[in-house]
Amino acid sequence: MDVMASWTALLICSVIPPSVALEMGRQHDRGPVAAAPGDLIIAGLFPIHEDVDHSQTSGAPHPPPCIRFAWRGLGRALAMISAIEDLNRSPLMTDVNVTLGYRILDSCHDVSTALRATADFSQGPVVALVGASYSELSIAVARQLTLEMIPQISYSSTAAILSDKSRFPAFMRTVPNDRHQTAAMVSLLSTFGWNWVGVVTTDGDYGRSALDHFVTQASEKGICVAFRSVLPQSATSANVQAAIVKTAETIHANPKVQVIVSFASPLHMMHLFQELRDGALGAGQGVEAMRRVWVASDSWSSSSSVTRNLTLQDIGHVVGFTFQHGEPKSFSECLSRLEAGELNCTGMKHILQELCKHLNGTDGPADPELVDISEVPVGPELLDASERSADPELLSRAVSLLKKHSQPDITFSVQMAVSVLANAVASICRSRDCKTPGSVQPWQVLEALQKEEFTLRGSTYRFDSNGDVNLGYDVSIWRSEGGLIHVHEVVAEYHPLNCSFTHSKTRKLQLLQNVISRCSNSCVPGEFKKTAESQHTCCYECINCTENYFSNSTDMDQCLSCDPSTEWSPQGSSGCTPKALRFFSWHDSFAAVLLSFSTMGILLALLVLALFLHRRDTPVVKAAGGALSHVILLSLVVSYVSAILFVGRPSGLQCKARQVLFGISFTLCVSCILVKTLKIVLAFQFNPGLPGILRGLYRSYAIIGICMAGQVATCICWLVLRSPFKQVTISQTEVLENCHEGSYVAFGVMLGYIAVLAFICFICAFKGRKLPQQFNEARFITFSMLLYLVSWLLFIPIYVTTSGVYLPAVEMVVILISNYGILSCHFFPKCYVMLFKSDQNNAGAFRKKLYEYSRKISDLVIVSVSSESQQQSGPSISSEPSLENPPELSKESIGRNRSSFLVSGSGSTTRRCLRRSLSM
Numbered sequence: 001m002d003v004m005a006s007w008t009a010l011l012i013c014s015v016i017p018p019s020v021a022l023e024m025g026r027q028h029d030r031g032p033v034a035a036a037p038g039d040l041i042i043a044g045l046f047p048i049h050e051d052v053d054h055s056q057t058s059g060a061p062h063p064p065p066c067i068r069f070a071w072r073g074l075g076r077a078l079a080m081i082s083a084i085e086d087l088n089r090s091p092l093m094t095d096v097n098v099t100l101g102y103r104i105l106d107s108c109h110d111v112s113t114a115l116r117a118t119a120d121f122s123q124g125p126v127v128a129l130v131g132a133s134y135s136e137l138s139i140a141v142a143r144q145l146t147l148e149m150i151p152q153i154s155y156s157s158t159a160a161i162l163s164d165k166s167r168f169p170a171f172m173r174t175v176p177n178d179r180h181q182t183a184a185m186v187s188l189l190s191t192f193g194w195n196w197v198g199v200v201t202t203d204g205d206y207g208r209s210a211l212d213h214f215v216t217q218a219s220e221k222g223i224c225v226a227f228r229s230v231l232p233q234s235a236t237s238a239n240v241q242a243a244i245v246k247t248a249e250t251i252h253a254n255p256k257v258q259v260i261v262s263f264a265s266p267l268h269m270m271h272l273f274q275e276l277r278d279g280a281l282g283a284g285q286g287v288e289a290m291r292r293v294w295v296a297s298d299s300w301s302s303s304s305s306v307t308r309n310l311t312l313q314d315i316g317h318v319v320g321f322t323f324q325h326g327e328p329k330s331f332s333e334c335l336s337r338l339e340a341g342e343l344n345c346t347g348m349k350h351i352l353q354e355l356c357k358h359l360n361g362t363d364g365p366a367d368p369e370l371v372d373i374s375e376v377p378v379g380p381e382l383l384d385a386s387e388r389s390a391d392p393e394l395l396s397r398a399v400s401l402l403k404k405h406s407q408p409d410i411t412f413s414v415q416m417a418v419s420v421l422a423n424a425v426a427s428i429c430r431s432r433d434c435k436t437p438g439s440v441q442p443w444q445v446l447e448a449l450q451k452e453e454f455t456l457r458g459s460t461y462r463f464d465s466n467g468d469v470n471l472g473y474d475v476s477i478w479r480s481e482g483g484l485i486h487v488h489e490v491v492a493e494y495h496p497l498n499c500s501f502t503h504s505k506t507r508k509l510q511l512l513q514n515v516i517s518r519c520s521n522s523c524v525p526g527e528f529k530k531t532a533e534s535q536h537t538c539c540y541e542c543i544n545c546t547e548n549y550f551s552n553s554t555d556m557d558q559c560l561s562c563d564p565s566t567e568w569s570p571q572g573s574s575g576c577t578p579k580a581l582r583f584f585s586w587h588d589s590f591a592a593v594l595l596s597f598s599t600m601g602i603l604l605a606l607l608v609l610a611l612f613l614h615r616r617d618t619p620v621v622k623a624a625g626g627a628l629s630h631v632i633l634l635s636l637v638v639s640y641v642s643a644i645l646f647v648g649r650p651s652g653l654q655c656k657a658r659q660v661l662f663g664i665s666f667t668l669c670v671s672c673i674l675v676k677t678l679k680i681v682l683a684f685q686f687n688p689g690l691p692g693i694l695r696g697l698y699r700s701y702a703i704i705g706i707c708m709a710g711q712v713a714t715c716i717c718w719l720v721l722r723s724p725f726k727q728v729t730i731s732q733t734e735v736l737e738n739c740h741e742g743s744y745v746a747f748g749v750m751l752g753y754i755a756v757l758a759f760i761c762f763i764c765a766f767k768g769r770k771l772p773q774q775f776n777e778a779r780f781i782t783f784s785m786l787l788y789l790v791s792w793l794l795f796i797p798i799y800v801t802t803s804g805v806y807l808p809a810v811e812m813v814v815i816l817i818s819n820y821g822i823l824s825c826h827f828f829p830k831c832y833v834m835l836f837k838s839d840q841n842n843a844g845a846f847r848k849k850l851y852e853y854s855r856k857i858s859d860l861v862i863v864s865v866s867s868e869s870q871q872q873s874g875p876s877i878s879s880e881p882s883l884e885n886p887p888e889l890s891k892e893s894i895g896r897n898r899s900s901f902l903v904s905g906s907g908s909t910t911r912r913c914l915r916r917s918l919s920m
Contacts, residue, residue, distance in 0.1 A: 034081060038088075038101020039435055042421055043121045044080050045114060045131030045141065047073040048106040050267070051234060052113060063116060066108035071405040072303075073133070075331075076155070077104050078402070079411045080130055082334040083418040092422055096429040100422065107132050111140045118144045125437060126150065127425070127445050130417045135159035135178075135206035136233075142171040149443040153420065155413035156323075158298065159209040163466035170446055172467035174416040175298075175323050178206070180496040182214040184321060184473055185261055185295055186221050187499065194259045194293075194517040195223045195538045195555075200247060200272065201263040202299075203233045210263040210297065222555075224519065224538035226257045231268045244268070248275040251292070258517035261295040266303040269296075273307060277314050291316035293515050298322055301476065302407045302488055311480055317512060318478040320488060324471040325412035326457040335399050409474070416469070419456045424448035470496045477508050522554045525574030529557055544572035547732075568733050579730070583649050583737045584808045591647045594809060597816050601640040601823065608827045609633040615834050624830050625676040628700065632672045632826065636819050638665035643815045646808040655724040655739035660715045662815055663750040664708070669822060670757040670785075671707035675700045677764040677781055711753055718746035738807055751792060758785045780825035787821040 049066035084100050105117040114137045128151045132138045138157035145152050152171050158178035201207035229247040232240050276290050301320025427448050434440050453462045475492040491505040523542035528551050531540040545559035550573045562569050567576035645658035722743035729736040741747040765781035795814045
C-alpha cells in the first residue's frame with residue numbers, strides 16, 4: 001500500500017471511492033474518512049471537522065452535518081496512515097506475515113458523532129482504536145469500548161479520570177496524565193512568585209478536570225485563583241460570544257492579575273485575544289493594559305493560528321506546555337513526497353475537490369485555525385484545473401497548510417500509538433496464524449499492550465499501571481520574527497517522575513522575572529501576612545513582627561519566635577539578635593584593676609612568706625608569731641585566689657568554690673591572729689591568779705582547730721543543703737550570668753562567724769595596746785580588725801542594693817580590703833624592721849626594751865600602791881580628785897613603795913613573763 005492510496009482515501013464525505021462509500025453507507029450514516037484492508041484492522045478517530053451544525057438537526061435520527069474543516073485533524077489522520085504503511089514494510093510485521101489495515105472516521109469534535117463511529121467499530125473487525133483527540137470524546141468512547149474490551153489508545157486526551165482503571169480498563173494513552181501538566185504549571189508559577197492568577201477553560205471533561213486539579217494543586221502551593229472563566233464547549237453556541245466578552249471584562253477588572261492559565265480550545269483563545277484587543281474595553285485602555293503572561297496548556301500551546309493577525313505586542317508573553325516527543329520522521333517524509341508530486345491525477349482529483357469546497361465556503365465558513373484563505377489560490381479556474389490534472393502549485397499550497405497546522409508532539413503520539421499496537425500484534429502473531437479472521441481478539445491485544453515494551457526511534461517505552469506513558473513536557477516560549485508569531489522555542493523540560501524542571505535556556509525565562517502577579521505586595525522580611533476574613537489568602541496586609549519575633553523571608557504567614565533564653569529582636573525585625581551575655585568579665589577594666597590587686601597581693605604575701613622563712617630565727621619573726629605568721633600568709637594567698645574566682649563567666653563549681661575558699665581561708669587567718677593576740681596578752685597578764693589557769697587552757701593549735709571546725713561545719717551544711725549555684729537572669733536584651741549564694745542565711749552565718757572572731761581579736765588587741773613596741777601588735781591588729789568589720793558592715797547594704805554585672809566586684813573589693821589590711825598592718829612593719837632596721841632585730845635590743853618596759857611598769861605599780869596607801873591613812877578626799885592638783889608623794893614614800901614592790905617579787909615575775917614571751 002503506497003501514499004497514493006492513502007491520500008485517495010483521506011477525504012471527507014463525498015471524497016470516498018464509490019465502491020467503498022456504498023459499502024460503508026449501509027453501516028453508517030457517514031462513511032469512513034479513509035479505509036484500507038488488512039489482516040487486522042486498526043480504527044482511527046480524528047477531528048477532521050471541528051464541529052457539527054446543530055441548526056440543521058431535525059427530529060429524525062440523522063447526524064447533523066460536520067462543519068469547519070480542520071487541517072490539523074487531517075494531518076493527524078495522515079500521520080496514522082503513514083505510520084501503518086511504514087510498519088507494514090518493516091521487519092516487525094513482515095516477519096510474522098501480517099498486514100495492518102485501518103479504518104478512520106471523523107469525530108467532528110462531537111460526542112454523538114464519536115459514539116456513532118464507535119458503534120461502527122464495535123460491529124466491524126477492529127482489534128484496537130487510536131483516538132480520540134479530546135478527553136470528553138475519549139471518555140464517552142471508552143465507556144462503550146469497555147463493553148467489548150477493545151483497547152483504545154488516545155494520542156492527546158489527558159483528563160485525569162481516564163487513569164482510573166476500575167472505570168476505563170481498556171483505555172491507554174501515549175501522553176501524560178493531566179495532573180502532571182497542572183503540577184508543572186503550578187511549579188512554574190511558584191518559581192516566579194505568581195500567586196494571583198486567573199484561569200480560562202473550555203467547558204467539558206478536559207477543561208473541568210484540568211481546572212479542578214489546577215486549583216487544588218495551586219492552593220497547596222499558596223497560589224490563589226482570582227477568577228475562573230468557563231467558556232461554552234460548542235464554538236457555534238449562541239452564548240459563546242457573550243461568555244468571551246464577559247471573560248475579557250473580568251480580565252480588565254483585575255489589573256493585578258498579570259498571569260492567566262488557559263485550558264481553553266484554540267478557537268476560544270483566538271476569539272478571546274481578538275476581544276481583548278478590539279473590544280470596547282481593550283480599545284480604550286491601550287496595548288500595555290492588555291498584555292498578560294499566558295500559561296498555555298497542550299490544547300493550544302502549539303497552535304500557530306490562535307493569534308491570527310495579532311502579535312506578541314498585543315497579547316504579551318505565552319509560555320506553553322507541549323508533550324515531549326521525538327522526531328516524527330516518517331510523517332515529514334510523507335509530506336515531502338506529497339510536495340514532490342508523487343501522486344497520480346486520479347487521486348488528486350478528489351483532493352482538489354475537497355480543497356475547493358472549503359476555499360469557496362461551500363462547507364460553511366472557513367476558520368483560520370482550519371484554512372487560511374490568503375494562502376491558497378481560489379477561483380473557478382481551480383476546479384477546471386482539477387478536472388484535467390494535478391496542479392503542482394495547489395499541491396504545494398496544500399502541503400504547506402498541513403505543515404503549518406501540524407503539531408509535532410501530537411504527531412509523535414499518534415505514531416507511538418500505532419507502533420505500540422503493531423508491537424502487541426507482532427507478539428501475538430509470533431505464536432499463531434493471524435491471517436484467519438477472528439484469530440486475534442481485541443482483549444488479547446489489550447493483554448499484550450499491558451505487558452509488552454515497545455521501541456520507537458531507538459527509545460523504549462512502556463505503559464504504567466494507569467495505562468499512561470509519561471514522557472514529560474516541553475516548556476516553550478512564543479517568539480515572533482518579522483511581526484508574526486511562528487516560533488515556539490523550547491526553554492525547559494518538565495519531568496513528572498521527580499516533579500522538576502531542566503532548564504535549557506534560562507536566559508529566555510529570565511524575561512518573565514519582572515512580571516508581578518500578586519494581589520498584595522510581598523511582605524518583606526520583618527513583616528507577616530494578615531488576611532482578613534472571607535478573603536483570599538493571597539490578599540493581605542503586611543504587619544510588622546512584634547518584639548522578640550521575626551520573619552526572615554518574604555510573605556511569611558506568621559512571625560517566628562526568637563529563643564527567649566538567648567535571643568531578642570526589635571519590632572519589625574528580620575532576624576534575631578543574640579542577647580548580650582553579661583558577666584564580670586576578664587576583659588572588664590574594673591575587673592582588670594581588681595585582678596591586678598589580687599595578683600599583687602598574692603605576690604606580696606609570697607614574698608613576705610619567703611622573707612619570714614629566711615629570717616625565721618630572728619626576734620622579729622618570733623615576736624610576730626613564728627610559724628603562725630607563715631600560716632597567716634598562706635591563708636592570705638588562698639584568700640586572694642578566692643577573690644580571683646569572682647571574675648569570669650561563672651560556673652556551678654566556681655560559685656561553690658569561691659565562697660568556701662574565702663570563708664575557710666580567712667577564718668584560718670583570723671584564728672591565727674586570735675591565737676597570737678591571746679598569747680601576747682597572757683604573757684603580760686599581771687594578775688597573779690590568772691596566768692596559771694589561762695596558760696593551762698591555752699593551746700594554740702587546738703584553738704585554731706576549734707575555730708576552723710565551726711566554719712568548716714557551716715560551709716559543709718551550706719553546700720549540702722542549699723549550695724551556691726550559677727544563676728541566669730534573662731532581660732529584654734541581655735543574659736546576665738552570676739552566682740546565687742543559694743542560702744543567704746548560710747552566707748550570713750559564714751561572714752558572721754568570721755566577724756565574731758575578728759571582734760574577739762579586736763577586744764584582745766585593744767587590751768594589749770600598751771605592750772612593748774617589739775611585742776605591741778595590738779594597734780595593728782586593732783586597726784586591721786576594725787577595717788575588716790567596717791568594710792563588711794558597709795558590704796551588707798551595698799550588696800543588697802546592687803545588682804547586675806558588678807555584684808561580684810562588691811564582695812571582691814571587700815575581700816581585697818580585708819586581705820590588704822591584715823597584710824599591711826601585721827607584716828609590712830615587720831618587713832621594714834628586718835630590711836631597714838636590722839639593729840633592732842637582735843636579742844640585745846629586745847632585752848633593753850624589755851627592761852625599760854619592766855622598769856616603767858614597776859614605777860607605775862609603785863605609784864599606784866602609794867596612792868592606795870595615802871588614801872587609806874590620809875584624810876578623806878573626794879571620789880573625783882582634781883586633775884589639776886594630783887596628790888603629792890614624798891620621795892621617801894616612793895622609795896618605800898618601790899622597795900616593797902621589788903621585794904615582793906612582782907618585777908621579777910614581769911621580767912620572767914617577758915622572757916617567756918620572747919622565747920615562745
